[in-house]
Amino acid sequence: QSVLTQPPSASGTPGQRVTISCSGSSSNIGSNTVNWYQQLPGTAPKLLIYSNNQRPSGVPDRFSGSKSGTSASLAISGLQSEDEADYYCAAWDDSLNALYVFGTGTKVTVL
């Protein structure tokens, strides 16, 4: 059972902006940076955003991340068909047994 909560689904038409939320607590998002991953069907996850809002080389600037308090968001602007995938937020959790937690995941559908 994940401690980071995401909406199960999100959708938009090509060119639209889609936002995915990630809700956590003071022990994870509230005190650590947030990373986002994109997972296409049948493939390994791909790092999309790190340290809340940084894009790795090669990730289009259509993808952006932000964090405020114990929540984070991923925005996809100018939605494209190839953006149809599962998206996961993730962060370290400073609980007794420090562990890395992933969000529940959001399936983005391009209509």
Place this chain on the structure above:
Amino acid sequence: QVQLVQSGAEVKKPGASVKVSCKASGYTFTGYYMHWVRQAPGQGLEWMGWINPNSGGTNYAQKFQGRVTMTRDTSISTAYMELSRLRSDDTAVYYCARDQDPGYYGSGSYNFWGQGTLVTVSS
């Protein structure tokens, strides 16, 4: 170029153990911690733990403590994840992943992943 190549699919009976390997290339193996993440069919991602290839030190998610063992062989740049007392709900794709930050367990920004190893637990 950095590559993580995992061993092939496995089918195991309940109660058995499985050992998955992850061979690294293209970088200094001992310079980056290796993490393991699993994904059950149709489910989300679940972090299992990490190993420091330099010292052999490990940290496991509490859920897996007592059942998981992560080791490495620096001579062949390979990390291993062994899971024992397998149950049907251990059926999943197991991934190794390398953080982009060297020298410590990292920020959780895994920019390199293995291709995944499907472990099926069935009687």
